[in-house]
Each structure stands twice: as structure tokens, then as C-alpha cells.
Amino acid sequence: MATTSRARLASVIKSARDTMRKDAGLNGDLDRLPQLSWLLFLKAFDQRVEQVGALLDPDYRLAIETPYRWQDWAANPDFSGAELKEFVNDELIPHLAALKGADGDADDPRNVLSTIFKDVINRMQSGTLLRDLVNLVDEIHFESSDDIHTMAFLYESILKEMRDAAGDSGEFYTPRPVNRFMVQQSFLELGESILDPACGTGGFLVQGYEDLVRRVETDTQRRRLHNDIRGIEKKSLPYLLASMNLLLHGIGAPRLVRENALLQMRDATAADRVDVVLTNPPFGGEEERSVVEKFSKGYQTQETSWLFLYAIIDQLKKGGRCAIVLPNGSLFANGENSIGARIKKKLMQECNLHTVVRLPQGVFAPYTQIPSNLLFFEKGQPTEEVWFYEIAPPDGRKGYSKTKAMRVEEFEPCVEWWGGVKREGRVEGGNSWRVAASAIEEAWFNLSLPNPHVGESLTHRSPADLADELLETESEIMGLLQELRDEFGASID
Known part of the structure; x- marks a missing residue:
């Protein structure tokens, strides 16, 4: 059984993010981290849900069928960058967004997939860099509980950065x-x-x-x-x-x-x-x-x-x-x-x-x-x-x-x-x-x-404390005004 150590996984994630920084279609972590997340999701879904489900239940119905399974396209080395980008944009994402499970069945993974991918966009402009990124994600394994804990640990660090980036908006x-x-x-x-x-x-x-x-x-x-x-x-x-x-x-x-x-x-x-x-x-x-x-x-x-x-x-x-x-x-x-x-x-x-x-x-x-x-x-x-x-x-x-x-x-x-x-x-x-x-x-x-x-009370607090608090409040107000100016293009004097 293949496994991915924490150090190796950290290295792969770093390489993946370095690869995304080279692509002109991704601007900052608010673009890069979602791009990495939906690819990680498909890889993890293939290994943790589809492959395990088929192994445990002979009658298991795949939520993602050929040729849209991760192993069909992502793990195929003959899929060139240009071909991969065209497939992802024109076939894979539209197919996943259109999946439909049993009516009213919130547990049907097809309903989960369609809800996720109806708003997913491949923002990478370079097919070559997309191919490199997919290859890196394919190196990550989710086959054992240790792998899951390792990935969850690193994913938490990604989420923290995502929260920091999102906090600005x-x-x-x-x-x-x-x-x-x-x-x-x-x-x-x-x-x-x-x-x-x-x-x-x-x-x-x-x-x-x-x-x-x-x-x-x-x-x-x-x-x-x-x-x-x-x-x-x-x-x-x-x-x-x-x-x-x-x-x-x-x-x-x-x-x-x-x-x-x-x-x-x-x-x-x-x-x-x-x-x-x-x-x-x-x-x-x-x-x-x-x-x-x-x-x-x-x-x-x-x-x-x-x-x-x-x-x-x-x-x-x-x-x-x-x-x-x-x-x-x-x-x-x-x-x-x-x-x-x-x-x-x-x-x-x-x-x-x-x-x-x-x-x-x-x-x-x-x-x-x-x-x-x-x-x-x-x-x-x-x-x-x-x-x-x-x-x-x-x-x-x-x-x-x-x-x-x-x-x-x-x-x-x-x-x-x-x-x-x-x-x-x-x-x-x-x-x-x-x-x-x-x-x-x-x-x-x-x-x-x-x-x-x-x-x-205010009378028991030092002038320095009061001044510090006023400065912090003013700084926060100025930050909000700056956001308004950036949003509306207005001039705030």
C-alpha cells in the first residue's frame, strides 16, 4: 500500500503551489487554493469513496463513471497539457456539474459532486502547468487512515491561509x-x-x-x-x-x-x-x-x-x-x-x-x-x-x-x-x-x-491605554474606508 509521509506531502503541496504561481490565470491564494482543493477533492474522492465502495460492495454504483474518473484522465501520462486542459474545461467540469442523484437523497454523492462543481472553474491558462499540477496531486495517496490524518493536518494549514486571505474580503x-x-x-x-x-x-x-x-x-x-x-x-x-x-x-x-x-x-x-x-x-x-x-x-x-x-x-x-x-x-x-x-x-x-x-x-x-x-x-x-x-x-x-x-x-x-x-x-x-x-x-x-x-471605567484607565484604543479604532475605520474606495473607485480625502 502506497503511503505519503508528512514531510513528503508538505513538499508536494509546496511544489503544487509553486507551479500555480507560474500560471497567469491564478491571482493570489483566493484563486490558487480553490484550484488545488477541487483537484485534491477528486483524487481523495476516487480513492476514499469510489475505490473503497467498489471493494466493499460488489453492487456499488460509481458516482463518477469512465472516462471521468480520476484514474482515467489524471493518471494518464499520454494526456498532453493541451488535451488535458480542453478535457477539463469542456467535458469533465460540465459533466460533474450535471450529475444528478436520487431525488431528495442528500447522501447520494452525485448530488454532492454536482453542487460542488456547478461553480468550479479551471482558472489555469497553461495546459502544461495544469498537467504538472495534476501530476503532483496524483502523487498524494489517501489509502490508509495515516494518510488521511497526514493530509488533514496539512489541509488545516491550507485552510488557515485561506481564512487569512478571505478575511481581507x-x-x-x-x-x-x-x-x-x-x-x-x-x-x-x-x-x-x-x-x-x-x-x-x-x-x-x-x-x-x-x-x-x-x-x-x-x-x-x-x-x-x-x-x-x-x-x-x-x-x-x-x-x-x-x-x-x-x-x-x-x-x-x-x-x-x-x-x-x-x-x-x-x-x-x-x-x-x-x-x-x-x-x-x-x-x-x-x-x-x-x-x-x-x-x-x-x-x-x-x-x-x-x-x-x-x-x-x-x-x-x-x-x-x-x-x-x-x-x-x-x-x-x-x-x-x-x-x-x-x-x-x-x-x-x-x-x-x-x-x-x-x-x-x-x-x-x-x-x-x-x-x-x-x-x-x-x-x-x-x-x-x-x-x-x-x-x-x-x-x-x-x-x-x-x-x-x-x-x-x-x-x-x-x-x-x-x-x-x-x-x-x-x-x-x-x-x-x-x-x-x-x-x-x-x-x-x-x-x-x-x-x-x-x-x-474610563477614569481608571491610563491616557496611554485610551489613546492606543482610539488609534486602533481609527485604523480599523480607515481600513474600511480604503475598502470602500477600492470597491467604488471613489476618492476619499
Whole structure:
């Protein structure tokens, strides 16, 4: 059995990226990484799904038939660069995009393939360089569990770079420590349906799968787990990356939907409700009118994060639970009759909002300096009190940055304080406090409450700290203005 060592794989990936840099059709990582990903996907799909399926089941029906299988064209050394480019552009991609599986069967790999490839474009202009790139990808093997773990490890590094590149265009991705903490404190169980309605590259889903697959003992449990890991993603590039990410972790037909998650959730039936939602919805976006009108009167707003919170509450089964990232602005008091106050009222009346974890500034650097919060709630019982826990940055620092990012170990004091699945033995003091639901209601459902044990105010902060914060805010504003100027070609003085 052929295997690929981590060092060899890293070398192959580096050579592949060097090859793509030579092609005039690829401009930056936002072009190069998707190009590499769909080729890696086809190679992995051929070895991990098609070949394994045919080996285990004599009646297995190939999702990709001759001459479109990877081994038919990619591994054929007689296929010249010009011929390969013409085949990929005019035959392969159109064929994969037109595949159609059984109606309504989300597990049919043909439906997965068609959803991925309907937006795939071969951007490479040189057939010779495309031939070189395909040859390099063909050197990678996915035949053993060690190969999968090795490729998954390196793929994570590719995704990180993809996130960094995407961050420049307004995409926010959840840092791994935050991702791991939210999954861990959700106390997942086998047999539960788990949804990320803004799944991006699949970080929450992969983390949840990795936590649960260790407990799998039978093939039936494994199949059920694959079916229970579900995601929704609107944009084509993250959808491709999430599909590849899940495939590399052993899920041959990922349960991912390419759709506007708000429309998908508002059109869902009771049978579509889930046990757990883990998500980091878009910050500060605005939805179009057709989406807003899907929501009840009195709750219609263009603010994306509010709509996600409302839709998720309805998407949960009774007894279901959620861990969600929300920016500070969503927690502030918004006025007695504001839509934000109404949605938080709905949250606290229909769910037990038991914990709010406040994150320091810079956790999502370099995308934004906006402080964020992690909300944990369970549907079925109204909130009686909310516990708050404030994560303090280490070493007396004010926050985090791209070069000094948050580490998973910094959540350990919060994990110890949490009190396990039943949240037993929590105490106030230092970083933790609790507030009665009645007090929050009286304050127009304001959840942006300061730590009473710190009592920091502007008068207690040094002029240097205040000046630094103002400079950071001004820098972020100027960055946004620069993006507007670049987008509209306007002159901003």
C-alpha cells in the first residue's frame, strides 16, 4: 500500500503551489487554493469513496463513471497539457456539474459532486502547468487512515491561509481555540443531530465529528454519525472547502447544503429540527428584503446576526442546545421596543440562556478588533438567571493580535469553573458573576453587562491605554474606508 509521509506531502503541496504561481490565470491564494482543493477533492474522492465502495460492495454504483474518473484522465501520462486542459474545461467540469442523484437523497454523492462543481472553474491558462499540477496531486495517496490524518493536518494549514486571505474580503472564521471550546462545552452525544448553519470551511463540524467518532463502536453508529453532521453554506468557495475538509476526515458524502441558511431554516419543517447548533454567523451583514419577509412581523430586520439568532431558536428541538458567537453590539440594550430587544426576549422566554462567555478584544484578529461573546442556551425552559464569565488575556495584555493569538489553554479556567454538563458548583468572583433574568428584562434585555468585580471605567484607565484604543479604532475605520474606495473607485480625502 502506497503511503505519503508528512514531510513528503508538505513538499508536494509546496511544489503544487509553486507551479500555480507560474500560471497567469491564478491571482493570489483566493484563486490558487480553490484550484488545488477541487483537484485534491477528486483524487481523495476516487480513492476514499469510489475505490473503497467498489471493494466493499460488489453492487456499488460509481458516482463518477469512465472516462471521468480520476484514474482515467489524471493518471494518464499520454494526456498532453493541451488535451488535458480542453478535457477539463469542456467535458469533465460540465459533466460533474450535471450529475444528478436520487431525488431528495442528500447522501447520494452525485448530488454532492454536482453542487460542488456547478461553480468550479479551471482558472489555469497553461495546459502544461495544469498537467504538472495534476501530476503532483496524483502523487498524494489517501489509502490508509495515516494518510488521511497526514493530509488533514496539512489541509488545516491550507485552510488557515485561506481564512487569512478571505478575511481581507470580509469573511470571518472561528479561531481553533474558540471552536474547540464551544464544541467541548456543548457536551455532544452520539445520536444527536448537529448543525452549523454558517459552516464556512467546516471547522465546527469537523471538531464535533472528531470528538464523537472516538466513541463509535459499530458501523451503524458510524453511518448515523455521518448523517448527523450537517451544515449550510451560501458561498461556493467555503462550500467546496468544507466538503473537502469533511471528506478528508472520513465523511464520504457530507450533509452540506449550498443555500442561504436563513431561507433554509425558515422553510424547514418540524422534522428538520436539530439537537445542537454550533455556529459563528456573519457579523454586521444585511439581508435582502425577500429573506427578511420570511420572518414574523415585529422581528423583521436586515441585521444578519439577529435573524440567525431568531431562526436558530426555531430550528432547535425542545431540549436542544446552541453555542453561538455574537458581537458586542448584539448584546447591548437596543431600546424597549427595538427588534434586538424583542429577539433577546424571545430567546430568554423560550430558552435557558445559562452562560455568556465574554471574549477579549482581538480574538478574531486580523479580521476585526470587535470584542465578541459566546452564548450557550437550551430550548424548552425560560431563563431564570444568566451566568457571565470573562476571559482575561494573559500577561496583562489588553487583547490579542494576529501574531499573539489566543491559545486553547486560556479557556482552561473557564472549563474548570463550568461545572460539567449539569453546571454544578459555579461560584461568583473574579471573572464570573450572575444576573437575574428579571434584572435583564428591566434593562431592556441588555446583555452587555460589565464585570462587577473589576469595575473598570474610563477614569481608571491610563491616557496611554485610551489613546492606543482610539488609534486602533481609527485604523480599523480607515481600513474600511480604503475598502470602500477600492470597491467604488471613489476618492476619499
